Amino acid sequence: MSQSQPATRPLAPAPKMSAASLALMPVHFIMGLADKPLRALQKAAGIGGMATFFLAPNMLIFSIFVLLPIIINIVYSLTGGTAIFLNERTFVGTDQYAHIFNCSNYLDPRSCQEDAFWTAVGNTFWFVVIQVTLLIVCSLITALILNRDLMARSFWRAVFFFPVLLSPVVVGLIWRWILQRQGLLNYILYPFGHDPVTWLSDRTVAFAAAVGVSIWAHMGFYTLILLAGLQAIPKDLYEAAEMDGTRAMRVFRRITLPLLMPNLLVVVVLALIKAVQVFDEVYVLTGGGPGTATQFLTQYIYETGFVSQPRNAGLAAAASILMGLVLVVLTLIQLGISKRNENKGKR
Amino acid sequence: MGSITLTNVQKSYGAVHVLHDINLDIRAGEFVVFVGPSGCGKSTLLRVIAGLEKITGGELAIDGKRVNEVSAADRGLAMVFQSYALYPHMSVRQNLAFGLENSGMPKAEIAERIGEAARMLEIEQYMERRPGQLSGGQRQRVAIGRAIVRRPTAFLLDEPLSNLDAELRVSTRAEIAALHDRLKSTMIYVTHDQVEAMTLANRIVVMRAGKIEQVGAPLDLYNNPANRFVAGFIGAPHMNFIEGDVVESTGGTVVIKAANGEQFTAPVPLNGVTTGERLSVGIRPQHMGLSETGRGLPAKVRLVEALGSETVIHAEALGQKLLAIVPGQRHLSAGEAITLAYDGAPIHVFGANGQRVN
Amino acid sequence: MSRVTQFIFRRRGGKGWHWTDIATWVWLIGGLIIMFGPAVWLALSSFKTPAALAEFPPSILPYVSQQATVQGYDKPLTLFNATMPDGSTRVLAEVRRVGTVAQMVDPKAPAEIIKVNINQRTPVRSVSFSTENYVQPFLHFDFFRYLWNSVFVTVTATVITLVVNSMAAFALSKYEFKGRNAAMLVILATLMVPLSVILVPLYSIISTLGLFNNLWGVILPTVATPTGVFILRQYMLTIPDELIDAARMDKASEWQIYWRIVVPLTAPALAVLAIFSVVWRWNDFLWPLIVLSRRELYTLQVGLNIYSGELNVQWHFILAMTVVTMIPVVLVFIFLQRFITTGIAGTGLK
Known part of the structure; x- marks a missing residue:
């Protein structure tokens, strides 16, 4: 007699011990051991007390390695001398700041006593302006292209994302290798009658390379955020616009751009925050040179505080606080935008 | 085993009082349903009993022992949640075992209890599945199973049927009733659906705005609602209320005058009402009929809903909307004049403060 | 201008290749080369010998010049394809170089020194990954x-x-x-x-x-x-x-x-x-x-x-x-x- 399959036949076979769960067994064991003392703790502290317990490690690390440094940094910037430990340093008030701002002509960095700082500020400023602009333009174009009905879109997305994961040291070395005298770029240009050049020994080229390489390294990240924004725009809006016979340019200006604007703003501010701190890959690429052509603020702080002899931690702290102020303003703007976007989403 | 006593229980979040002086005595083995509109505090009351919320005043006792300070884990209660709250990353079996393992029960006993519960609930064939692979009804059973294996002092059920479709709800309702008969444990059941309350409960606790309005057996509440709120809440469709001021109250009748000036005579003996007092006279739609003799309340038909076995008549009389449910099929049309009969109908009269006066 | 925006919005919809599709693919292929190229180049270079690295113009793949031990010479000599005055080519080993003239020997007949202009010879090379x-x-x-x-x-x-x-x-x-x-x-x-x-x-x-x-x-x-x-x-x-x-x-x-x-x-x-x-x-x-x-x-x-x-x-x-x-x-x-x-x-x- 044939029997019909019961409707409630199990869908999945009984789960077997997977490799992952085997690997996790010792972890489970340790975490299980922790339960007994923690139950006792819970009895003593109550459920609310356990919240403190869970939060404590993170807060401890935060306080020691982030909050405390912020406070110490301010104190540091008010002291002088070459000692590392605070109690050995002499209080100098606002001398470090006065030193930084001691310029005979505020429009000319070379007239300042601490001209290296102002050169770094100037370099950083131009770097931020040029890099962020180009970065956003490239990312936006790439995002728009990736948002088209492409074959193998995830592959192309991965292509542009690849350099994002590379370490700054690797990025710097790769491009140093390409831009050197016997490098790939000279080889490519050779057939066009271009004599080999040591690219990075030219001030302008080195600066351009710093901008280009940092765009190369970070573009994929911003492209991804913009692409997510583009894909979040409901398709029916475009279909409705098409039904209305709206011209393409108008669609871009009236639908795409306004709806992408929240993401675009976030991306711009994020890129600004990153660009102000530019250091790693450029440092490996050019070492700040030739001369001071690619010396930026973070490198100035690093070299003043750690490399130069004697070390001038007070001056470095003062400079980092000035940079920190800029970053705080930028971050507050970003948080403001994010909050506004969130609220919009709620309505 | 399983009596729960609440004495002046209060709960407030900051300045917001969610429960005011709740006094309730739940007997062992009783099936008690908390019912009320959403936001009345019934779920909070259940969570307070469970120990998931701390009470801010009064005393809570289980089997005569004060448990105010006892944590949820140690009260010996089990709860079935509205969303079932099955652990999504565990199989059905692990879901059932989790609580038993936590109390350090020997493995053999765990297996035995799970087997028993699985048989009782007929969920044996999906023991190795994850909750995500189950239908709503199956999940519901697992959630109940998780409570059963604990052999709790009392079961707490928080709107357990609200996520099921209508058909399943009716059958599961019957199963829960059967389960109670079988286990004979105390069950406290929260719902906003008065049909569930009527069909399941030994006693119903009607709540409103953090207060208990009335406690009683289902038919007691239906037949003798203590106040206008309970009268309106229990029974579907809602009771008709005819509002008016007392003109005269003699012997066995009271005459009230509606806002539009017309008068209505209710055949109920009332004591101690004064002329001019505002009253609500309540008559259930099922107790209203169509008068054959012309005696009754003249009304005008607004809408007729023919359900086949019965006809729901939306009528207007005394400038107020009234509902009558009459058996069989009636051919009436909107605008038609009819006379509503209420001879011999149970009549509930409520004073201006909402309390019953007859 | 509307062309530009069409480029941005119009999907490839069976209408054949619009120039915007071409631009898209130029951008994508260009991106592929610029994003992956440097890393690939680095990886290929990493297998080259120091001598090959110093070479200009560089080769794409890591090559190694072939050498041969020739009787009468202590060190291995580098092999070259030399073009003879009569147009034929022979594989010769270079002994030394004087100005633009290389003194070479035939590995099979090491006694005779053949003088070849350095423009007339190319090294014999093979792809070899220098795992060193x-x-x-x-x-x-x-x-x-x-x-x-x-x-x-x-x-x-x-x-x-x-x-x-x-x-x-x-x-x-x-x-x-x-x-x-x-x-x-x-x-x-x-x-x-x-x-x-x-x-x-x-x-x-x-x-x-x-x-x-x-x-x-x-x-x-x-x-x-x-x-x-x-x-x-x-x-x-x-x-x-x-x-x-x-x-x-x-x-x-x-x-x-x-x-x-x-x-x-x-x-x-x-x-x-x-x-x-x-x-x-x-x-x-x-x-x-x-x-x-x-x-x-x-x-x-x-x-x-x-x-x-x-x-x-x-x-x-x-x-x-x-x-x-x-x-x-x-x-x-x-x-x-x-x-x-x-x-x-x-x-x-x-």
């Missing part, structure tokens, strides 16, 4: 040490990050307690203070704690990432509170609720954070550069930078070590790229 570049750093440099240091820092920091951050996120998402908002604010505030701003004081704290020249000095300041707490908390907020209540009714302790319920359910977010943490810590440069001043403690990134900054840069070793440094990241990229991209798109963190 890889073996040497492992054997004779501290490269293995650096690799180990990097792995240690990455793994330890990631494990601590996951545990500490998930605990904090659990507290911040599933408990009501005094000071919760204050804690959130503190974490938010730390978002504004990147490492580059607190280099100096952080260094002094690390020194005070005796963690200077200690890998823990690299690890500890990085593990309490605010972004980690944020993504985990965001994810945990989606876990229904009823589950926690159910577990409490099931006699689970708070620690068990964390470990048995919340952590398994947060696995997707933990995976994203783990991947990010691995990439972050593996790539960290400035902070290890400051904390580590002893060679045997260098991480890969620091070691690479130091080597590449030495006076006579040994590019063949540098390139090979760079490739090794790249490998984990490339593996992450190949296998987990989808995770990361959705992670970034969802949270906007890097």
